[in-house]
Structure formats: structure tokens, C-alpha cells
Amino acid sequence: MDAIQKSLLEQVADLHEVPEGAYNIRANGQKAARNTTANIDIVSKEDKDGIDIIIKPGTKNESVHIPVVLSQSGLQETVYNDFFIGEDCDVTIVAGCGIHNCGVQNSEHSGIHTFYVGKNARVRYVERHYGEGDGMGENIMNPTTVVEMDEGSYMEMETTQIKGVDSTVRTTKATLGPRATLIIKEKVMTHGKQLAKSDFTVDLNGEDCHTNVISRSVAREDSKQVFLARINGNAKCHGHSECDAIIMDNGVVAAIPEVTANCVDAELIHEAAIGKIAGEQLIKLMTLGLTEKEAEEQIVNGFLK
Amino acid sequence: MDAIQKSLLEQVADLHEVPEGAYNIRANGQKAARNTTANIDIVSKEDKDGIDIIIKPGTKNESVHIPVVLSQSGLQETVYNDFFIGEDCDVTIVAGCGIHNCGVQNSEHSGIHTFYVGKNARVRYVERHYGEGDGMGENIMNPTTVVEMDEGSYMEMETTQIKGVDSTVRTTKATLGPRATLIIKEKVMTHGKQLAKSDFTVDLNGEDCHTNVISRSVAREDSKQVFLARINGNAKCHGHSECDAIIMDNGVVAAIPEVTANCVDAELIHEAAIGKIAGEQLIKLMTLGLTEKEAEEQIVNGFLK
Structure with a gap:
């Protein structure tokens, strides 16, 4: 891998060296490196681009890194990655x-x-998107995440899009079994003429399952964001979604949540708030010696932390 | 008017006698009674069914009643009523x-x-929908409300659908000028196989305008409700919408708010909560001697008050 690819790796996966544990690094559409462990197998798909990640039941405290870097302008790819996470x-x-x-x-x-x-499994899933480059070509990412959660399982998704992605449609569909819990934390910052659309659908199908979808976003300059969150309560369940957005400059944000209770024992709550940074907050930091620009940066960083 | 029509009048307009002030009573598609005052004129439209209500600038503390009753099964009508409310x-x-x-x-x-x-005018608008009858024919009401608010005007809409309406699509579209305020309070209760859909669109176009859309609904038995609220912040403005729904039996409620900030000085907030009556609330009332059914009634009545 060259210096540009290494720097991208740092941005998206905090990786300076090859990671510990299992990994699969994809660079410019090719496998750049792979490591498997006794419990985690990674197998290339034969019918299409992508990999199967197979994690043995009972595997604890292990990690898989599967970063992708693209430094060749004009490359367009669709990759299918399937994760089979065993029980416990x-x-x-x-x-x-x-x-x-x-x-x-x-x-x-x-x-x-x-x-x-799998049943009673716990997964922490971290996904980071980043773009750079001063060319005229756009950086486009359209991630789709499908989650099927078995009884008693727990998943926490942290997705972050910090910078440089010109256009993105992020689609997430999840189906929860009994006593399953899905926590989604999304952070999106857009600038320039960027467009970001997040589209979540969570089906709360199992008794006593639970979801919490939390989105924090900042739209600067002439960028646009749309946040869609559909939560369907089809059983005795708890669903909560919240969308907090800061708009700056000419940024536009639309929040369109949709909560539907199809079962009398479903409890669903949604909250959304869109606005600019409060003047008092800025003034407080400016009296401490910061310029308006610095104060804004500090507030935005704290908001997205 | 016959006894059935008089009883309907009581339900929808709290009217036992002819009201004071201006009124237009429509019964089975015909004008049953009309009264105008020095400041409030009512004129039948010539090109279609309906009336123009013209209120002189500066008219204070006057009221207009325009109830409609239908006791003839199978009657289907579309009526256009335009309200011209003068300044102040x-x-x-x-x-x-x-x-x-x-x-x-x-x-x-x-x-x-x-x-x-008109400019700086204040309007309180009360709308009540009610159906009854043990026939097989359905009672259908599809009200459309269009509101254009001039500078500094204030309008409060209270719409109530308590009982007996089998199918309803309630559409409200409002456009607010500078410093205009629109408060919408909606109460809907559905039962049986009823379907109720509310569809609000509020365009906050004028500087310092403000809206608050509050919906409280109860869906019992096999009834379904959909609540859509679109608030577009196109200027320096405040928009708030909240939807609280109680579901009982097999009732289904979907809340789909949509808040869009098209201006950096727009502040928009939405909240929605759907759930059944909390068990503790029921138990508290039952320890006071109420049956479960009575306790439920009391909670529902309080919620819709």
C-alpha cells in the first residue's frame, strides 16, 4: 500500500499498522491483505465481489477489521459482505x-x-466514511446495512461520516427477535454541495425487543441532509428515535421519522430538533477569548463527539 | 328541523337554540337558517355549493356558527366555504x-x-365532527382547511372528532406571513373499523412566525390512524409539533412528522409518543373502586379533554 492508502486507512479505521485479530483490507477493488484467526474465518465470495465473515459460536473479545480504500479515481464498485455471528x-x-x-x-x-x-450474541459495529481529493470527481458512498437479530442478541452500530463524501444514501434495515436490542448511533457532517440521506427501518418483531436510533448531524454551507427513521412496533417492545441537527450557513435538514404501533403493547417515542447554534453558547465561548469561528468549531466537535 | 337534526346540532355545535350572532345552518344539503349582522355578511356562492363569510375589519368579540347536519342516508356533498377576515x-x-x-x-x-x-386579526376556529346511526351505510367526512395568514395575525384551530366517523382524511394547509401564529389542537378518537388520517402542512414563510401543532388521539378496537405533520421552516421561525396517541385493543397508530429547516434561523422541534395506558395508572384508579373499564374511560376522557 502507498502513502495515500495508508493515510486513508488511518482516517477510516484508526489503523497505523496492520490490526490485531482478523482483518481484510481491500484497496482499489483488490484484496490487499487478510488475516484469519482460530475463531474468525474470512472467505472470498465466488459469485460476486465480497467476503463472508464467519465467527464461531462463543467467540469473545475478538475483533474484525474490514476497511476499504479507493485512491484510483473513477473506480466504482459494489461489494457484498456477509457476517455470520455465532451464538454467545x-x-x-x-x-x-x-x-x-x-x-x-x-x-x-x-x-x-x-x-x-446469533442467539445472545453481542456485536459492536463501527463504520466510518471519509473522502478527500481536490479533483472534480465526486466521492460517492451508498452503504446498505441489513441486520437480522436472533433472540437475546445485542448490537451497537456507530456510523460516522465526517468529511468529504459528496453524495451518500445510507440504508439500514433491521429485524429484531425476542429480547433483542439494537442501538444505532449515527453522526453525519456535510459541507459544500454535499447530499446525505439516511434511511432506517427497524421492525420490532420479537417480544420485549428494543431499539434506540440516535442521529446527530451538522449541515454546513450549501449541503443537504434527509433523515428518515421508520420504527414498526409489531410486538410488545420499546422503540425510541431521536434526531438532533445543527444547521449552519445555507445548510438544509429534513427529519422524517415514522413510528407505527401495530401492537397494543408497543411503546414508541420519537424526538427531533433542528436549529442553529444558540447565540448565547457562542458568546460564552467568545468571552473566553475564542473567535466566532473557533467557538463554532468547538461546539460542533462537542456535539458530534 | 326535526328532532334528529336538532340532536346532531347539539353534538357538533353545542347549540340548543339558534345561536347568537351570525350563523348559517345547512341541513341535508339545503340552507335551513341564516343570520347576518352589521359586521358579518354571509353570501351563498353562485358557481358552486357553499358560502362566503365576510367579516369587516375591526370586528371584535363576534361569532359565526356554520354547522352542517345530514340525516338523509346516502347524501354526498362537497361544500366550499371561504372566510374573509378583515384586519384587526x-x-x-x-x-x-x-x-x-x-x-x-x-x-x-x-x-x-x-x-x-387579515393583518393583526385573531381567529378562534372550532370544528367538531360526529357521526351516528345503526345502518350499514358509512359516515364519511373529508374536511380540507386552507389558511393564509397575513402579518401579525393569530389563529387557533381546535378540531375534534369524537365518535361515529367511519372514514376521514383531514387535510390542513397553512401559509404564515411575518409574525403570524398558528396553533392547531386536534383530538381524534376512533373505534370499530374506522380509519382517520390527518395531514398537516405548515409553511413558515414570514419572519418570526410560529406554529404549534398538537395532536392527541385514541385508537380503540380495530381502528387505524395516521398522523402526518409537515412543517417547513422557510424563514426565521419557530415550529413545534407533537403527537401523543393512546392505543387500545387492536388499534393501530402511525405518526409521520416531517420537519424541514430551509433557513438557518428556523428552529423546529417534533415529538411523538405512542403507547397504551400505563398499568399503574389503571391500578391506581381501580384501588379507588373503579372497574378496569371505568378506569380506562376516565383516563381517555382526561387525555382528550
Whole structure:
């Protein structure tokens, strides 16, 4: 891997060296490196681009890193990654995509990730998207995440899109079995003429299952964001969704949650708030010696932390 | 008017006698009674069914009642009522529709009400919908309300659908000028196989305008409700919407708010909560000697008050 690819890796996966545990690094559409462990197998798909990640039942405190970097302008790829997480596992999965595009053509990565989370398994899934490059070509990422959660399983998804992604449609569909819990934390910052759309659908099908979908977003300059969150309570369940957005400059944010109780024992709550940074907050920091710009940065960083 | 019509009038307009002030009573598609005052004129439209209500600038503490009753099964009508409310008025407008349907055909009333609210005028608009009758024919009401609010005007809408309306699509579209305020309070209770859909769109176009859309609903038995509220912040403005719903039996409720900030100085908030009556609340009332059914009634009545 070259210096640009290494720097992208740092941005999306906090990786300076090859990671510990299992990993699969994809660079410019090719397998750049792979490691498997006694409990975690990674197998290339034969019918299409992508990998199967198979985690043995009972695997604890292990991690899988599967970052993707694109530094070749104009590359467009769709990759299918399937995660089979055995019963009683407790694992961390780190995915991410970094694009460096200095050309005039669009670069595009669409990852379709499907998680089969076994009984009583616990998964922490971290996904980070980052783009850079001063070319005219756009950086486009359309991640799809499908989650099927078995009885008593727990999954925490942290997705972050910090910078440089020109266009993204993020689709997440989850189905929860009995006593399953899904926590989704999304952070999106857009700038320039970027467009970001997040589209969540969570079906609360199992008795006593629970979801919490939390979105924090900042839209700067002329960027646009749309946040859709559909929560369907089809059983005795708890569902909560909240969307907090800061708008700056000419940024536009639309929040469209949809909560539907199809069962009398479903409890669903939604909250959304959109607004600019409060003047008092800015003034407080400015009296401490910060410029208006610095004060804004500090507030935005704290908000997205 | 006969006894059935008089009883409908009571339900929708709290009227035992002819009201004071201006009124227009419509019964089975015909003008049953009308009164105008020095400040409030009512004129039948010539090109279609309906009336123009013209309120002189500066009219204070006057009221207009325009109830509609249908006791003839199978009657289907669309009525256009336009309200021209002059500058600096302070008036109360009471509308409502009561249907008594003992036949096998559907009875249907669709009222299209358009309000032109003048500068600094204040309007309280009360609308009540009620249906009854043990026939096989359905009672259908599809009210459309269009509101155009001039600078500094204030309007409070209270709409109530308590009982007996089999199918309703309630559409409200409002456009607010500078410093205008629109408060919407909706109460809906459905039962049986009823379907109720509320669809609000509020465009906050004028500087320092403000809206608050509050919906409280109860869905019992096999009834379904959909609540849509679109608030578009197109200027420096405040928008708030909240939807609280109680579900009982097999009732289904979907809340789909949509808040969009198209201006950096727009502040928009939405909240929605759907759930059944909390067990502790029921138990508390039952320890005071109420049956479960009575306790439920009391809680529902309090919620919709």
C-alpha cells in the first residue's frame, strides 16, 4: 500500500499498522491483505465481489477489521459482505471506507453488509466514511446495512461520516427477535454541495425487543441532509428515535421519522430538533477569548463527539 | 328541523337554540337558517355549493356558527366555504358536521374551508365532527382547511372528532406571513373499523412566525390512524409539533412528522409518543373502586379533554 492508502486507512479505521485479530483490507477493488484467526474465518465470495465473515459460536473479545480504500479515481464498485455471528459471541467489527479522488471521474463504493446475529450474541459495529481529493470527481458512498437479530442478541452500530463524501444514501434495515436490542448511533457532517440521506427501518418483531436510533448531524454551507427513521412496533417492545441537527450557513435538514404501533403493547417515542447554534453558547465561548469561528468549531466537535 | 337534526346540532355545535350572532345552518344539503349582522355578511356562492363569510375589519368579540347536519342516508356533498377576515378582527368561528345515517348507503360531507386572515386579526376556529346511526351505510367526512395568514395575525384551530366517523382524511394547509401564529389542537378518537388520517402542512414563510401543532388521539378496537405533520421552516421561525396517541385493543397508530429547516434561523422541534395506558395508572384508579373499564374511560376522557 502507498502513502495515500495508508493515510486513508488511518482516517477510516484508526489503523497505523496492520490490526490485531482478523482483518481484510481491500484497496482499489483488490484484496490487499487478510488475516484469519482460530475463531474468525474470512472467505472470498465466488459469485460476486465480497467476503463472508464467519465467527464461531462463543467467540469473545475478538475483533474484525474490514476497511476499504479507493485512491484510483473513477473506480466504482459494489461489494457484498456477509457476517455470520455465532451464538454467545462478543465481538467488535470495524468497517469503513476512505476515498481519495484527485481525478475528474466519480469514485463510488457501495458496501452491502448483512449481519446474522446469533442467539445472545453481542456485536459492536463501527463504520466510518471519509473522502478527500481536490479533483472534480465526486466521492460517492451508498452503504446498505441489513441486520437480522436472533433472540437475546445485542448490537451497537456507530456510523460516522465526517468529511468529504459528496453524495451518500445510507440504508439500514433491521429485524429484531425476542429480547433483542439494537442501538444505532449515527453522526453525519456535510459541507459544500454535499447530499446525505439516511434511511432506517427497524421492525420490532420479537417480544420485549428494543431499539434506540440516535442521529446527530451538522449541515454546513450549501449541503443537504434527509433523515428518515421508520420504527414498526409489531410486538410488545420499546422503540425510541431521536434526531438532533445543527444547521449552519445555507445548510438544509429534513427529519422524517415514522413510528407505527401495530401492537397494543408497543411503546414508541420519537424526538427531533433542528436549529442553529444558540447565540448565547457562542458568546460564552467568545468571552473566553475564542473567535466566532473557533467557538463554532468547538461546539460542533462537542456535539458530534 | 326535526328532532334528529336538532340532536346532531347539539353534538357538533353545542347549540340548543339558534345561536347568537351570525350563523348559517345547512341541513341535508339545503340552507335551513341564516343570520347576518352589521359586521358579518354571509353570501351563498353562485358557481358552486357553499358560502362566503365576510367579516369587516375591526370586528371584535363576534361569532359565526356554520354547522352542517345530514340525516338523509346516502347524501354526498362537497361544500366550499371561504372566510374573509378583515384586519384587526377578533372573532370566533364554529363549524361542525353531524351525520345520522340509518340507511345502507354511505353519507359523505366534504367541507373545503379557506381562511384569509387579515393583518393583526385573531381567529378562534372550532370544528367538531360526529357521526351516528345503526345502518350499514358509512359516515364519511373529508374536511380540507386552507389558511393564509397575513402579518401579525393569530389563529387557533381546535378540531375534534369524537365518535361515529367511519372514514376521514383531514387535510390542513397553512401559509404564515411575518409574525403570524398558528396553533392547531386536534383530538381524534376512533373505534370499530374506522380509519382517520390527518395531514398537516405548515409553511413558515414570514419572519418570526410560529406554529404549534398538537395532536392527541385514541385508537380503540380495530381502528387505524395516521398522523402526518409537515412543517417547513422557510424563514426565521419557530415550529413545534407533537403527537401523543393512546392505543387500545387492536388499534393501530402511525405518526409521520416531517420537519424541514430551509433557513438557518428556523428552529423546529417534533415529538411523538405512542403507547397504551400505563398499568399503574389503571391500578391506581381501580384501588379507588373503579372497574378496569371505568378506569380506562376516565383516563381517555382526561387525555382528550
